[in-house]
Amino acid sequence: MGFSINDKLPLPPVGAEKKNVTCEFCIVGCGYTSYKWPKGTSGTPKRNALGVDFTRQQPALSGVWASEQMVNTVRDRDGKEYHVMVIPDANCVVNQGQNSARGGAMAATLYNKSSFTRDRLLDPQVYAGNNLARTTWEDARDLTARVLKKIIDNEGPDQVAFKAFDHGGGGGGYENTWGTGKLFFSAIQTRSAAIHNRPAYNSEVHATREMGIGELNTSYYDTELSDTLFVIGANPYETQTNLYLLHWAKNLQGATVAAKKKEFDKGETAEAARIIFVDPRRTASITNSIELAGRDRVLHLRIKPGTDVTLMNALFTYILEQGWEAKDFIRKHTENFEKTAKANKTSLSDAAKITGLKAEEIKKAAEWIAKPKKSGHRPRTAIFYEKGVIWGIKNYENIASIVNVAILTQSVGRVGTGVCRLGGHQEGYVRPAPPKGMPGRQNLVVIDAEAAQGNYLAFFAWGCNPFVDSIMGERLATSFKRRSDIVKKAMSRNIGADNETMAEAIYRACKYDGGLFFIDVDIYPTFKSEVAHVSFPAATTMEMNLTSMNGERRVRLSEKIVDAPGTAKPDCLIAAEIANALKVLYEKEGNKEMAKRFEGFDWKSEEDAFKDGFAGQGAKMDSQGGPTGTLATYDLLRANGNNGVQNPIVKVSNGKLVGTRRLYTDNKFGTKSGKAMFQPTPQPPIPKQVANQMKKYEFWVTSGRLNEVWQSNYHTSRLPMPSTRWPIAPVPINPADAKAKGIKSGDPVMLYNDYGSVRAVAYVTEETRKGELFMAFGFPNSPVNNIVTDFVDPDTKIPFYKGTAASLRRIGRVEDIAGSMSFKNRV
């Protein structure tokens, strides 16, 4: 990193405490091992807990090593200081000892007063006249509960809105989705709910579920056995790194042919995989795949944005015309085939016109996906999609059209196949069903937009940032600020009042003056803290025991290794604090019925929440553990270590949890009839709002992730390497466009349209085409969502984050930005 001149790593002594940690970042869920030992003790280069002789240079790849980001010093609540090392686990089948740029820095993200994590939230805070002031848990929860009670009693629970994580990994997990879900859905009973990265409470993959196929149906091992990997709207090198670099890379290089021979049918052709990418942009995944597999085994369908459905329909039609469909499977295990085939009929020439691809390219893709192999066997195609289509022009049809191709070619259930989302976060969902009367997907309320327009009296932003991860970010931020200020004024007028008086003042400001009581739960202060009236500090990975599931449904217990900073607590226990405070208020009032609703939160630890939720509910609740989740315990999960168990759990055998490698091996699908269901998917038109922006503004703007930056950049904007690499969001721009605008790499630029504006730094590169810009997503200091329209798919309420139009203006030159980050080609 350039901050050290021959410093030494601290080494764990033999006998240092050793635990399992699952990476807190992406869906892949790599396994890590932590070591913790008291300051003042140390291993030696020859004798240490790693069992490595550091008097010798470690070999490449197989070597065990900690970079400086993999060690830290912490102070626990016992007042003692400890060294901590967190390194990738060589025995984990997911990552086999390999870290990515994100996961490898987990130790560095731990709270350390003398490091860049020093601004972690330590105690609850309450607005005190001009800023948030630290206070006690009793005070913060009492004030919160008093305001909530007034709203629930007088206005009804739907006036309490919440926006919260629904995922696993850091800031999520089964314990915490359960705790928050139980608070809002069972106790408060509000239907005004939205998920962390979108403005309503919905699945991102309604379509595939309704077609009978859960979105995570294969295993990472199966992707080592695929003949063809078909990747739509995803960039796995940067966002599902170790899945790509270990499992796919091996397959692309032909290193898994022996395993294929073992798993395939007798006489079946077994060769290295080919890979198809559908993406308007050239990505690092494509460049690296060419290096791994050779140019003739990689196909990049550089599609016109928003035309994926047409491409899928054309593939469907062409495969059918060639007779390459899975006839027997379709007859026995699917429904709605004839109707779909008719409705989706799209010729190669029409598709070429709409998608901007050559007919030959579409043909070639169809061949790789479905043309019988040399041996006559059907190719084993694994199909993966992610935000490029999930957040595309129309969520429902985008996904459904992909699943149609999968069903047509029986790319599900068989060895080496699957049709899955690649995933962002890990998963970790177990919640009560929403209260009665929660509308279906087509009538869901777009909570964030409603709140901006004046609806709701209270709003929880729980482990998420609505101004970075929602539609029309700038308008949301402006409106929330205005509504928050109304409450702040009322609070300022009542400084020094007791909580009941203060709660009444807050309630009245919300009810009569258009205010919004804003409760923030997070680990760091963010821009949203500026609108908060109460804030609660949360614990995260490594500071609590946490269970989640990765992209192949692998559940692990990520163990607690350090105390959370200050008095921060796991989210499930924060939810319990609030529920218990409400219970007390209702009991005092003698309202037994309401007090009862807030029962069941007497959890002492996150394990209690796990036992109550994932391991306690089975199929009674919306749980990814399903009916057999009840077999799981912390002890059993701990015993399975970083390899965990793949949902659904089948049984416990000899003290070991046994799970499921791949779903739908029996061709029984999740519909009423048990048959997979085709769905007609016409090409969606460009939404009116977006079309309007296109008429007025010059560039098509899409967005996506950078390898080094995680989610809303909460940790990574603080870590030395990613924060230096990406001080603000880059906007890759084609050299022709840059030239026309007089823009050079490193120039700060402004993107603007009717919805707002955002600053970024120009990155001149061929990765984007002329007329198309790509902007990095999730930067709180340059949120691309400021220029995203308010369009959501009417059928699922999922936004079209990936498509808007904007003009671009050069601001000037800031030499420090231009001189401190590299602008060399990343793809």
Place this chain on the structure above:
Amino acid sequence: MKDESTTRRGFLKGMAGMTAAVAATPALMASGTQKKDNFYGYDEKVVGLVSRIKSAGSLDFNYPDNDSPCKAVMVNGQIKAYSLLCTHKGCPIVYNASKRAFRCPCHFSEFDAELDGQMIIGQATENIPEILVRIDGDKIIAYGVNGLIYGRESNLKG
């Protein structure tokens, strides 16, 4: 035993959060609080000749010991030198003279030779360590390493 809050590294890590990272190296070199005969315990070593690098474009050498391959390159009229062991999993990185960047063949991390080894893209958690060199006449002299070399608990073994 190292204490993050008081060692130079802990201090500088803290600094990095507040000021530009580029400020770190000069500040460190100027502090000069540790009086030592050689720079933080590193031996000085003549690793090659300026005239050679001018004609060949680059120069391979080992530093601070024979297990640590390095390369000096000419960028913008300056000689810069880096460890060749990728800070991800230790594979030997390869110099691309036209891009003035290193690329790792194992998992495709890339490091910018013109920007102190900043990772352009990739899976390492640290930039590539820079070998500190000075010029004495035609001699290129290595005198220190900035950043921990892959596969070591200390740059100076033993």
